[in-house]
Amino acid sequence: MTLSGGLSRPGERDRPIIKFMEIDWTLCLMLCLIAGAGSLMLFSVAGASWEPWAAKHLIRFGIYFVIMVGLAMVDLRVWFAVSYPIYIVGLLLLVAVELFGDAALGAQRWLVIGPLRFQPSEVMKVGVVLALARYYHGLSADSAKFSWRLIVPVLMIGMPVLLVAHQPDLGTAMLIALTGLAIVILAGLSWKVILAGVTAALVAIPPFVLFVLHDYQRKRVLTFLNPEADQSGSGYHIYQSKIALGSGGLLGKGFGLGSQSQLNFLPEKQTDFIFATLAEEFGFVGCFSVLLLYGIVIFMALRIASISHSHFGRLAAAGVTATFTLYVLINGAMVMGLAPVVGVPMPMLSYGGTVMLTVMVGFGLVQATRVHRYTEVTSGKGSLM
Template identity: 45%
Template sequence: MSSIVPAPVARQPWQMLFPLFGLIAFGALVLTSAAAGDFSRYAESHLVRFGIFFVAAIVISRFSKDLVKFFAYPGYVVVLLLLMAVEIMGTLGGGSQRWLEVGPIRIQPSELMKPAVVVALARFYESLPVGVIPTWRALIPAGAIIALPMAFVLLQPDLGTSLAIAFGGGLVMLFAGLPLRWFIMAGAAGLAAIPLAFFFALKPYQQDRVTTFLDPESDPLGEGYQITQSKIAIGSGGLFGKGFNEGSQSHLNYLPEPHTDFVFATMAEEWGFAGGLFVIGAFAIILGWGFKVARNSADRFGKLLAAGMTATIFFYVAINLMMVMGLAPVVGIPLPFVSHGGSSMMTNMICIGILMMVHRWNLDAPKRGLMA
């Protein structure tokens, strides 16, 4: 680029970072309003966390390919053990628990598992001989890598996170080139299994969420209430919103979780459709950049890694937005970079860090083929 800008700075993926900073700043603004104008309640810690995890992302982006490959499996196993530890402690403590406390820091292993699964799968397919891709040998270990953590997360029970793991892992398998018919078959089987899963696997409260999603008016004061209130917030915002700190839905507590799961509704009420376009646009740019990084990667590991991370972030964004707009059942999944919450910030910033890492690898070793 321009010579005035020092090379290390110019090398950074600014096309992604600007929208990201924009989202974070916007998120801080919305969180200030969600705390009834109190900056210190949510927004401050939001920015501080972003600062910390951004540094962490920079650090991650400096990792070398070999290091990542080396730690791919051990990392996965450690996170899996943590997940099991949570489960065991929860059982001993007599209640479901999702996190481990280490001093002041609470680690939620299920969150770490999302990128860890992607890294492990990328490592697996990278090392797999090309010839065995269409065989069962490509499927069974990968399936195990996904299914094990899913099982533990489901036990917590955390349907949202286990679906996130499945989505990220499944897309990596798809990108790895496994025969498409397997996915079609799995999809068909999945469709067939939905009724069974609904009646036998879901807990009553999860069933309620699904039924109220299908018919929000059936329970206007329970689960449907949240969706309805969210739609009221978004709908009453109009084109440009009610103005900063003027949202009645969030300020008068009609909106549930105005700073976490329903932060988008809080935002939409005050900033309107324009604010919504900004958020969706920013995510589009970030995710688009993620795919570009994947395509530009010279090797299979980088490609799968980048595409998997992008898919993971996408899953958060898509489910959250669908939920707040009444297109998906209420699942406790926050909106990346905007919602208040350390775990989601950590996961998403790890994904960003890994994307930046792959981006750096790409700059160091450009893709062969057409370039060459």
């Protein structure tokens, strides 16, 4: 049917103008509002200056917004065709990081190609979603519930997670693992297997923390459990964040008047702890408003996933939404002292071009799922060939 509800001529829906109008512009508006709020907070923490963060944040968002709209026009069958190649390229780039990666601040996470410096782990956040969505597109409901075929998605998730964790980048490794797990569950995994997996994970956490994590990562976990034990050392981040959160009260201290951020008590105020700055300056009302925007984005993206006629589209859109949701939950919990500090930013609010690009490419896929929701992807095969 056309936008007016009548029957369309064959091929009419493929016209670029029709595709452009099918984009969910309300979702686009919500993303713009979140990015705008991020720019205001970055302007504030820089001492009422557009430099060095706020202006770049807005410019990047503008460029990535255009990229998102362009990707929304790409047919789902094209996304399907490039799913495995994107995953394989991402995996090879992670191996290249192990061999030739650029190290900084004790971590080897970046590749440098000419003037370009980037983190291949960001490619895998989208690559894992696409590859798993394509794999499960070709499986029957019984095979997705539980069978020997589960080995394939376990390997598809496990390989990039281990490579990213070795860099080390525990936060990104957690995001990839949890996103992959979400897709496997949404694909129809048996609840008995899920409960058994959760039980095994809970049993494995103590030895994992004690014997697998790096010393600084283990210290973060112990600090999370008792941040007051070393308020001026390892617990400084969480302690200052809690002060900022609590001092904001109901309405906050006012725009640009947050003492923790303006006086540089709050570390990483432009990235990991931007939400604490928001809480200090705009209080509970400001935090609730921004979280409401996130909630609306998540709800709308899940609704788009639910109306897709193809299993691939449903899983791909849901996987992107899961990644976005995990960003919000992990950063929010981290800032409030409910989770260890793992370096996960608040999407669209925090400063950082690579993460923003990943998020906007993901929403390009979500929008493509909406624009091409009637497209039947029929050539799915549950193999890596």
